[in-house]
Amino acid sequence: MKDFYPSYYKEFRCIAADCPDSCCQGWDVVINSDTESRYNTVQGEIGDKLRAAIYTDADGDRVFRLKDGQKCPFWGEDKLCDIYRELGEEYLCVTCARFPRLSMDYTVFCERSLALACPEAARLITEADNAYDSFDLTDADVCDDYSPELMTFLLRARKHSADILSSDLPLKDRLTELIRYNTDIQNQLTGERSAAVEKASDCKYIFELYSKLEYIDPMHREMVLNSAVDKPDFSAHEAEYTRLALYWLYRLYLNAIDTADVLSNIAMTVCSLMVTAAIADRYSLSADKAAQIYSKEFEQSYENTERLYDEFKYDPLFSAESLIGLL
Numbered sequence: 001m002k003d004f005y006p007s008y009y010k011e012f013r014c015i016a017a018d019c020p021d022s023c024c025q026g027w028d029v030v031i032n033s034d035t036e037s038r039y040n041t042v043q044g045e046i047g048d049k050l051r052a053a054i055y056t057d058a059d060g061d062r063v064f065r066l067k068d069g070q071k072c073p074f075w076g077e078d079k080l081c082d083i084y085r086e087l088g089e090e091y092l093c094v095t096c097a098r099f100p101r102l103s104m105d106y107t108v109f110c111e112r113s114l115a116l117a118c119p120e121a122a123r124l125i126t127e128a129d130n131a132y133d134s135f136d137l138t139d140a141d142v143c144d145d146y147s148p149e150l151m152t153f154l155l156r157a158r159k160h161s162a163d164i165l166s167s168d169l170p171l172k173d174r175l176t177e178l179i180r181y182n183t184d185i186q187n188q189l190t191g192e193r194s195a196a197v198e199k200a201s202d203c204k205y206i207f208e209l210y211s212k213l214e215y216i217d218p219m220h221r222e223m224v225l226n227s228a229v230d231k232p233d234f235s236a237h238e239a240e241y242t243r244l245a246l247y248w249l250y251r252l253y254l255n256a257i258d259t260a261d262v263l264s265n266i267a268m269t270v271c272s273l274m275v276t277a278a279i280a281d282r283y284s285l286s287a288d289k290a291a292q293i294y295s296k297e298f299e300q301s302y303e304n305t306e307r308l309y310d311e312f313k314y315d316p317l318f319s320a321e322s323l324i325g326l327l
């Protein structure tokens with residue numbers, strides 16, 4: 001199996017007590033069964049606390065009961081993890097030990113990334129140029145899990161999409177070209193869609209959609225609503241937004257191996273960028289801070305991601321023509 005790493009991946013180190021947010025805040029941490037079995041053997045006060053903290057949630061997952069509904073019960077006053085401190089790294093559950101590292105496994109190759117929801121990962125991602133130069137695979141090997149011809153087609157289309165995003169044109173022109181090129185790719189994949197096209201006069205409906213999603217922090221819903229703009233403005237952090245567009249392209253594009261739907265991944269890339277840029281602009285935030293808020297609220301939630309993909313696929317307001325009209 002070939003492994004591909006973006007340039008920032010191996011630079012990542014958790015900044016623990018210096019972290020301005022924390023992965024221990026606001027999330028349900030699912031405890032894998034091997035780790036829970038191990039917790040059942042731990043003696044003393046920490047062992048009792050571990051066993052008392054785990055319960056089965058509404059989805060049937062074994063999770064830690066959050067303190068005040070917000071914080072991991074093992075998050076110490078000094079913002080360090082009590083499990084790590086008292087028992088060592090090998091006692092962390094799989095979720096905590098891996099975060100923010102991501103693996104996209106395509107059987108014969110694997111692409112690694114970092115989750116933007118981690119502030120330190122977001123900083124590295126928005127600072128790194130040419131981060132995906134080593135992702136040079138353009139011909140897929142034979143594989144039983146999917147069509148190698150389709151994978152080769154998608155890998156080449158993604159490479160061309162990345163080249164479009166890396167040109168010297170203003171970002172809004174590159175995004176327009178990206179959508180146009182992928183409309184052609186979509187037509188080659190599934191034939192021309194005859195779906196209705198509805199054009200919006202401004203971007204506000206995008207913010208309305210996002211405001212209806214689930215939130216960890218209700219203040220972020222207010223931020224999204226207050227950030228609604230008529231047109232996106234990428235000028236304040238154009239280089240950082242380009243790196244974010246490339247990040248989403250590489251993270252999302254190959255989902256089409258299962259769905260044969262590249263346009264929804266492009267809509268996700270463009271809308272994620274619009275909402276991130278608007279939040280940064282409205283609240284004078286850096287691009288990495290705005291992207292981290294975006295990712296923590298929307299990307300890390302399975303329900304929110306599913307809802308967005310449904311809208312991008314079926315609502316004519318998110319058609320290629322409609323999105324191009326907003327740029």
Ligand code: SF4
Nearest residue numbers: 014015019022023118
């Ligand atoms: S969010 Fe990232 S930097 Fe912060 S504590 Fe978690 S892994 Fe470390």
